[in-house]
Amino acid sequence: MVAVGGVPARMSASSTVLPEKATHQQTRTFNQQLVLRALHDHSPLSRADLARLTGLTRTSVGDLVGTLIDAGLIEEVGRGRSSGGKTPILLRVAPDGRHLIGLDLGEAQFSGAVVNLNGDILRSIHLPLDGRDGDAALELVFELVDALRADDRSHLLGIGVGAPGIIDTRTGTVRWSVLNWAELRLGPELEERYGMPVAVANDSHAAALAELTFFRRPRPNNLIVIRVGRGVGAGIILNGQLFQGDGYGAGEFGHISMTGAEAPCRCGKEGCLETITSMRALVDAAGTLEPSITDEGGLVAAFLADVTGIRRMVLDAARQLGVAVGWLIGVLNVQHVLLVGPVAKFGGDWLDEVRRHARASVLPLLARDTQIEFGHVQDDVVVLGASALLMEQQLGLALVR
Numbered sequence: 001m002v003a004v005g006g007v008p009a010r011m012s013a014s015s016t017v018l019p020e021k022a023t024h025q026q027t028r029t030f031n032q033q034l035v036l037r038a039l040h041d042h043s044p045l046s047r048a049d050l051a052r053l054t055g056l057t058r059t060s061v062g063d064l065v066g067t068l069i070d071a072g073l074i075e076e077v078g079r080g081r082s083s084g085g086k087t088p089i090l091l092r093v094a095p096d097g098r099h100l101i102g103l104d105l106g107e108a109q110f111s112g113a114v115v116n117l118n119g120d121i122l123r124s125i126h127l128p129l130d131g132r133d134g135d136a137a138l139e140l141v142f143e144l145v146d147a148l149r150a151d152d153r154s155h156l157l158g159i160g161v162g163a164p165g166i167i168d169t170r171t172g173t174v175r176w177s178v179l180n181w182a183e184l185r186l187g188p189e190l191e192e193r194y195g196m197p198v199a200v201a202n203d204s205h206a207a208a209l210a211e212l213t214f215f216r217r218p219r220p221n222n223l224i225v226i227r228v229g230r231g232v233g234a235g236i237i238l239n240g241q242l243f244q245g246d247g248y249g250a251g252e253f254g255h256i257s258m259t260g261a262e263a264p265c266r267c268g269k270e271g272c273l274e275t276i277t278s279m280r281a282l283v284d285a286a287g288t289l290e291p292s293i294t295d296e297g298g299l300v301a302a303f304l305a306d307v308t309g310i311r312r313m314v315l316d317a318a319r320q321l322g323v324a325v326g327w328l329i330g331v332l333n334v335q336h337v338l339l340v341g342p343v344a345k346f347g348g349d350w351l352d353e354v355r356r357h358a359r360a361s362v363l364p365l366l367a368r369d370t371q372i373e374f375g376h377v378q379d380d381v382v383v384l385g386a387s388a389l390l391m392e393q394q395l396g397l398a399l400v401r
């Protein structure tokens with residue numbers, strides 16, 4: 001059972017209470033989460049609406065709403081239409097009732113932001129990694145959090161972190177990462193240093209949570225979010241919950257081997273999908289064709305300007321990504337597939353190439369019913385997803401178990 005931040009709902013480990021009392025508190029926490037979640041997904045709502053949506057009695061709802069208003073987590077926003085008697089007072093989650101810190105520990109830079117409960121980014125900071133890894137990269141995480149906290153000490157709910165690699169979200173441990181971290185207890189280290197709750201997730205898993213929590217209404221039951229940046233990875237939502245796999249590596253399909261590909265991959269293998277279709281691979285390949293292209297901006301500009309050879313090379317990589325996306329669709333039959341990350345800058349022609357080859361590589365009936373689109377958020381998708389994970393763990397607003 002997770003507790004509502006700031007609301008006296010969680011029993012302290014040292015308190016001696018009767019089991020019946022503990023059960024009552026757990027029920028109360030659960031009911032608070034029901035109310036918060038209903039408001040998060042369907043605001044604004046009256047108390048009567050809440051009773052109908054949650055199945056709680058009006059008396060219980062009135063009591064819970066009072067507690068949540070006192071805690072600053074929800075607020076009144078005027079009156080709705082009357083259905084006979086008095087006009088009802090409408091409620092919503094107070095957007096600034098809590099702030100939280102979201103981090104995106106990317107491979108080129110670390111980004112962090114102060115985010116509110118609406119998923120609005122209030123302030124953000126970007127620090128270049130400059131090749132740092134291991135302990136030096138961890139120091140940079142501290143620097144980032146220190147800078148964000150200096151600006152906002154009030155009502156911080158905690159810290160959500162998205163990082164590349166295999167991450168045990170249960171214990172906040174980075175099991176392996178290209179940042180040269182192995183079995184790093186990142187969550188506990190940050191919790192101890194800053195004295196607030198911390199949630200840690202793989203960056204592509206975080207991207208899927210961002211889309212699910214902030215940008216998809218109604219929430220799809222199943223969703224695949226594929227992030228193509230310096231690496232390639234997917235976040236998979238099944239039955240409304242993030243599917244992490246038995247070893248937290250679900251969606252690591254950037255390291256499946258592609259026929260005919262031989263380039264060495266940073267994972268130690270050769271011919272991974274990532275060595276063909278990631279932004280890093282595309283920039284490198286473009287540089288051999290056109291030496292003036294040295295970064296993503298130059299690559300995208302050359303693609304859009306139809307520079308000889310570049311367009312074909314990028315679309316050829318899109319074709320291979322499409323085939324791999326088709327495999328995912330064939331295995332999971334998920335009908336909503338979103339692509340996020342800097343590749344979105346290539347635009348519709350790139351997306352069409354991915355779509356065409358994804359659909360061509362699965363059973364036609366599955367292909368017909370599957371939508372492949374760009375996601376809603378691009379630059380901040382990991383920051384928002386890490387924030388969503390923390391909100392779920394502290395407030396029960398999303399669905400991750």
Ligand SMILES: [Zn+2]
Pocket residue numbers: 254255265266267268269272274
């Ligand atoms: Zn690899």
